[in-house]
Amino acid sequence: MSRVVEIPAKFDDRSFEQFAHSFGAGALTDKMVFDARTAQWASPFGLVAMLTAGQAVQEAGGAMPAFTVPVAEDVRRYWTRTGFFRHAAELFELHGKVPKQKPDEQSDVLLDVTPVRASEDVHTVVGRIQEGAARIIHGELGLEAKATMGFAMALSEACQNIVEHAGTGGWVSVHAYKFRRQLGRRVVVIAVSDAGIGFRRSLEATQQRRFGDRWGDAAALEAAVIQHTSRFRDPGRGQGIAGIKRYLSRWDGKLTIRSGTARIAIVPSWDDDVPLTEHLSPFPGAQVQIVIPAQEAKRG
Amino acid sequence: MRQTIQIEQVLREAVRTPYRDLVTRATGRAVRSSIEQALEAAGATVTVLDFSDVGLVDLSCAEEIVAKLLLRQTAGTFVLLQGLREDQLEAIEHVLNHHAIVALIRDAVSGSVRMVGRVEPDMRDAFGALETGEELSTDRLAARIGWTLERARSALDVLIRLNVVRASDGAYTVPLAV
Numbered sequence: 001m002s003r004v005v006e007i008p009a010k011f012d013d014r015s016f017e018q019f020a021h022s023f024g025a026g027a028l029t030d031k032m033v034f035d036a037r038t039a040q041w042a043s044p045f046g047l048v049a050m051l052t053a054g055q056a057v058q059e060a061g062g063a064m065p066a067f068t069v070p071v072a073e074d075v076r077r078y079w080t081r082t083g084f085f086r087h088a089a090e091l092f093e094l095h096g097k098v099p100k101q102k103p104d105e106q107s108d109v110l111l112d113v114t115p116v117r118a119s120e121d122v123h124t125v126v127g128r129i130q131e132g133a134a135r136i137i138h139g140e141l142g143l144e145a146k147a148t149m150g151f152a153m154a155l156s157e158a159c160q161n162i163v164e165h166a167g168t169g170g171w172v173s174v175h176a177y178k179f180r181r182q183l184g185r186r187v188v189v190i191a192v193s194d195a196g197i198g199f200r201r202s203l204e205a206t207q208q209r210r211f212g213d214r215w216g217d218a219a220a221l222e223a224a225v226i227q228h229t230s231r232f233r234d235p236g237r238g239q240g241i242a243g244i245k246r247y248l249s250r251w252d253g254k255l256t257i258r259s260g261t262a263r264i265a266i267v268p269s270w271d272d273d274v275p276l277t278e279h280l281s282p283f284p285g286a287q288v289q290i291v292i293p294a295q296e297a298k299r300g
Numbered sequence: 301m302r303q304t305i306q307i308e309q310v311l312r313e314a315v316r317t318p319y320r321d322l323v324t325r326a327t328g329r330a331v332r333s334s335i336e337q338a339l340e341a342a343g344a345t346v347t348v349l350d351f352s353d354v355g356l357v358d359l360s361c362a363e364e365i366v367a368k369l370l371l372r373q374t375a376g377t378f379v380l381l382q383g384l385r386e387d388q389l390e391a392i393e394h395v396l397n398h399h400a401i402v403a404l405i406r407d408a409v410s411g412s413v414r415m416v417g418r419v420e421p422d423m424r425d426a427f428g429a430l431e432t433g434e435e436l437s438t439d440r441l442a443a444r445i446g447w448t449l450e451r452a453r454s455a456l457d458v459l460i461r462l463n464v465v466r467a468s469d470g471a472y473t474v475p476l477a478v
Contacts (some may be wrong), residue, residue: 126358127321153358154325157360239363239395243394
């Protein structure tokens with residue numbers, strides 16, 4: 001009998017924990033059904049998380065999971081436009097009607113779901129994002145034109161985390177949408193996820209001793225995100241996350257990184273997220289989310 | 301002897317992607333390796349790295365290309381950066397600050413040369429006295445800024461160690477300054 005992995009109706013970084021709990025309830029080699037029938041919406045974080053789960057099952061040698069597609073036609077269409085189903089078809093046995101539609105380059109999907117496995121993929125991602133990023137970041141969010149290049153830099157560094165540290169491939173997607181929950185403004189969201197070794201295993205050889213009994217997923221995230229350490233002894237390493245944080249502090253953005261059983265957040269003034277969360281359900285690899293909000297309209 | 305290296309051309313030859321962006325460690329290493337070969341072949345004392353027509357420069361490439369080249373520079377040879385946009389310069393400054401080093405930036409039109417990175421006030425003042433291209437001895441530099449000889453010598457030592465000032469027969473100057 002198959003184990004059912006529930007896809008949250010509104011799938012973003014917060015409801016991800018519900019998904020991770022459901023996914024982590026058994027072994028990766030269990031026969032699974034990913035049930036997305038009631039899905040109403042998914043952020044780029046949700047989309048790349050589902051693919052990461054499928055990838056983890058595949059890499060663990062598990063049976064190809066079934067995936068029941070959303071019942072709502074507009075959701076199916078949107079997920080198709082994001083490129084999700086194109087990659088999902090390689091990882092899941094899809095059940096249900098999937099519309100045939102090409103990604104729409106003028107939509108709010110700045111970067112459809114794109115695999116990241118090697119340095120060349122980062123070149124492709126950065127090359128493809130720049131025109132759309134200028135349109136959204138400067139045109140719609142009202143950030144200065146120079147914010148566009150910083151955005152591409154942040155995207156590049158986030159994707160390189162996969163190439164340099166994950167030990168396997170991953171996924172990236174970038175969307176713009178209205179962020180109602182906290183902000184009531186439009187945002188651009190970069191989501192990057194991999195099914196690799198995660199921050200703890202990546203940093204274990206160089207950092208475990210320093211942290212002693214405290215060592216774990218949370219300590220590893222703290223070492224990387226707060227202290228900017230790297231598994232490489234090269235003193236020039238560890239600047240990628242520092243650069244992302246600097247960019248986000250300038251534009252009041254938010255960074256969250258989840259790895260293993262912990263999650264760290266660099267929280268801007270408009271959000272009330274928790275800086276560090278431990279003892280979460282285990283999930284493979286690392287999941288990065290970068291949120292850049294529209295400039296607040298000046299009053300008076 | 302002076303040579304100019306067009307980074308966009310090196311990128312095209314080293315990586316063979318249709319993009320003009322200097323992104324990823326691997327790309328940075330490939331580009332730096334090509335530059336190092338060119339430096340060795342030409343044996344020039346002054347090299348201008350021209351970033352015109354380059355797209356994005358991310359931190360990984362700024363580190364692999366600029367920081368590592370500067371950190372491995374031979375004494376008495378000079379590297380100047382030219383044709384940088386504001387965002388590219390920002391990425392480069394980030395890695396220079398990380399390593400507490402500096403780089404020379406040359407304006408392609410005016411020819412003026414300035415220093416960026418981890419610039420301490422004494423370094424800035426001493427460099428400022430030399431950036432017109434005039435050769436100054438330690439005594440004259442000290443007199444011009446109103447410093448003690450010891451303070452001027454100390455500032456010049458740092459600038460020479462960082463390969464941003466040329467020393468020749470007791471006189472000091474900024475390479476390619478006009």
